[in-house]
Amino acid sequence: MANNTYSFKIYAILVLCLMLISCQSDKNPNPSKSAASNQQAKPIVLKEAFKERYRVGTAMSLVQIMGEEPDTLSLVTSQFNSVTPENSMKWERIHPERNKYKFKASDTLVEFSNQNKLFLVGHTLVWHSQTPDWVFQQADGSPSDRKALLETMRLHIEAVAGRYDGKIQAWDVVNEALNEDGSLRSSKWHEIIGDDYLEHAFAMAAKASPHAKLYYNDYNLFKPEKRQGVIRLVKRLQSKGIPIHGVGLQAHYALDYPDLNEFEDSIKAFAALGIDVMITELDVSVLPFPDEENQGADVSLNLALQSKFDPYPNQLPESVELQLAQRYMEIFSVLNRNAKLIDRVTFWGVHDKQSWRNGWPMQGRHDYPLLFDRSLKQKAFVKALPQAGL
Numbered sequence: 001m002a003n004n005t006y007s008f009k010i011y012a013i014l015v016l017c018l019m020l021i022s023c024q025s026d027k028n029p030n031p032s033k034s035a036a037s038n039q040q041a042k043p044i045v046l047k048e049a050f051k052e053r054y055r056v057g058t059a060m061s062l063v064q065i066m067g068e069e070p071d072t073l074s075l076v077t078s079q080f081n082s083v084t085p086e087n088s089m090k091w092e093r094i095h096p097e098r099n100k101y102k103f104k105a106s107d108t109l110v111e112f113s114n115q116n117k118l119f120l121v122g123h124t125l126v127w128h129s130q131t132p133d134w135v136f137q138q139a140d141g142s143p144s145d146r147k148a149l150l151e152t153m154r155l156h157i158e159a160v161a162g163r164y165d166g167k168i169q170a171w172d173v174v175n176e177a178l179n180e181d182g183s184l185r186s187s188k189w190h191e192i193i194g195d196d197y198l199e200h201a202f203a204m205a206a207k208a209s210p211h212a213k214l215y216y217n218d219y220n221l222f223k224p225e226k227r228q229g230v231i232r233l234v235k236r237l238q239s240k241g242i243p244i245h246g247v248g249l250q251a252h253y254a255l256d257y258p259d260l261n262e263f264e265d266s267i268k269a270f271a272a273l274g275i276d277v278m279i280t281e282l283d284v285s286v287l288p289f290p291d292e293e294n295q296g297a298d299v300s301l302n303l304a305l306q307s308k309f310d311p312y313p314n315q316l317p318e319s320v321e322l323q324l325a326q327r328y329m330e331i332f333s334v335l336n337r338n339a340k341l342i343d344r345v346t347f348w349g350v351h352d353k354q355s356w357r358n359g360w361p362m363q364g365r366h367d368y369p370l371l372f373d374r375s376l377k378q379k380a381f382v383k384a385l386p387q388a389g390l
C-alpha cells in the first residue's frame with residue numbers, strides 16, 4: 001500500500017515534469033531563444049528549497065573561479081551555499097614543483113566563498129591521480145622511500161590546508177583510495193608508504209587545519225564491497241583516535257546506473273558510523289556508456305570518439321529529458337527521505353557545458369547531466385525535486 005502511494009506520487013510529479021518540459025518547449029521551440037525562456041521559466045532557488053534538509057553545492061571550474069563567466073558566478077551565489085574547486089586545488093595545479101606553489105586560483109576562491117558565505121570544500125589533498133611524478137621522488141631524482149614520501153605529504157598538507165585553516169570549512173583529505181572490491185588501491189602512496197598512508201594523511205590534515213572537517217571521498221560507493229571497504233577504513237581511523245568527519249559519495253550516475261537501493265543502503269551505513277554523509281559530485285549522464293565494466297569515474301579511461309556514442313550533439317530530445325527528469329526524481333526521493341542523514345549534496349559543475357562528462361570516457365561528446373543547461377537556464381524538472389519522494 002505504502003509502495004502504491006509512493007509510486008502514485010512519483011507518477012503525479014512526473015506528469016508535472018512532463019507538463020513543465022513541454023510547456024517550456026512550446027514557448028521556446030528554438031533553443032537559440034533561450035534568453036527569452038530564461039525569463040519565463042521562473043527557476044526555484046535550490047539553497048532555499050533545500051535549506052531545512054542539506055546544503056546544495058556545486059563544483060567551480062578555473063575560469064569560473066577567475067571571474068571569466070560572470071553569469072555563472074551570479075548563478076553560483078544565488079543558487080548554491082557550498083562550492084568545491086573542480087580542479088584548482090589538486091596537487092598538480094597548486095603544487096606543481098617541489099618548491100613552487102600556485103595559490104592564485106585557490107586564494108581567489110577562498111575570498112569569493114568567504115565573502116559570499118559559501119561552505120567551501122577543499123578538493124583534494126591526497127589522490128593517486130593528478131599528482132606530479134616529482135612527489136614520489138627525492139630531490140636527487142631517486143625514488144622516495146616511506147620516510148621521504150611522508151615528509152613530502154606533510155609539507156604539502158601543512159602548506160595547503162594550513163594556509164587556509166579557518167577559511168576552508170572542509171577537505172576531501174583522501175580521494176579514491178579504494179578498488180571496486182573495497183581493498184586498498186595500489187597507488188604510489190600505498191606502494192611506498194604502506195597501508196597506513198591514509199591514517200597519516202588524516203592526522204596531518206587535522207594538525208594543519210584543526211578547524212576543518214575532514215572527509216574521505218570516492219566513487220561507486222553504492223557497491224556493497226566498496227561500502228564495506230569505507231566502513232573498515234573509517235572504523236580503523238576512529239579506533240586510533242584519528243579525526244575523520246565524513247564520507248563523500250561522488251555519485252557520477254546515469255539513467256540506468258546504479259541501483260539506487262544500494263546507494264541508499266550506503267548512505268545509511270555511513271551515517272551509522274556517526275559521521276557526516278555527503279553526495280559530493282552528483283551528475284547524471286544521458287549518453288550510452290561505451291564500457292559497461294568501467295562505469296564510475298576512473299579518469300584514466302580515454303576511448304576514441306564514435307558518433308554512435310554522441311547521439312544528441314545539438315539538443316536533448318524531449319523524451320530523453322523526461323527520462324533525465326525521472327532519474328533525478330528517483331535520486332532525490334532517496335536524498336529527501338534520508339535528509340536527516342545527509343549534510344550536503346554537491347553537483348559536479350554548474351551547467352552542462354562545463355561538465356567533465358562531455359569529455360569522459362571519450363572527448364568531444366554532448367552530455368546533459370546537470371540542473372542548468374548550456375545557456376544557464378534551469379531545467380524544467382528541477383522545480384519538482386524538493387517534493388520528490390515526500
Ligand code: G3I
Binds near residue numbers: 087219297298299356
Ligand atoms: O586546463 C587544461 C587546458 O589548459 C588544456 O588545454 C587541456 C588539454 O587537455 O586540459 C585542461 O585541463 C583539463 C582539466 O580537466 C580542465 O578541463 C585536464 O586535462 C583534465 O584532466 C581535467 O579533468 C578533470 C579530472 O577530474 C581530472 O583532474 C575534470 O575537469 C574534473 O571534473 C575531474 O573531477 C574528478 C574529481 O576530481 C574526482 N572524482 C572524479 C571526478 C570526475 O573525473
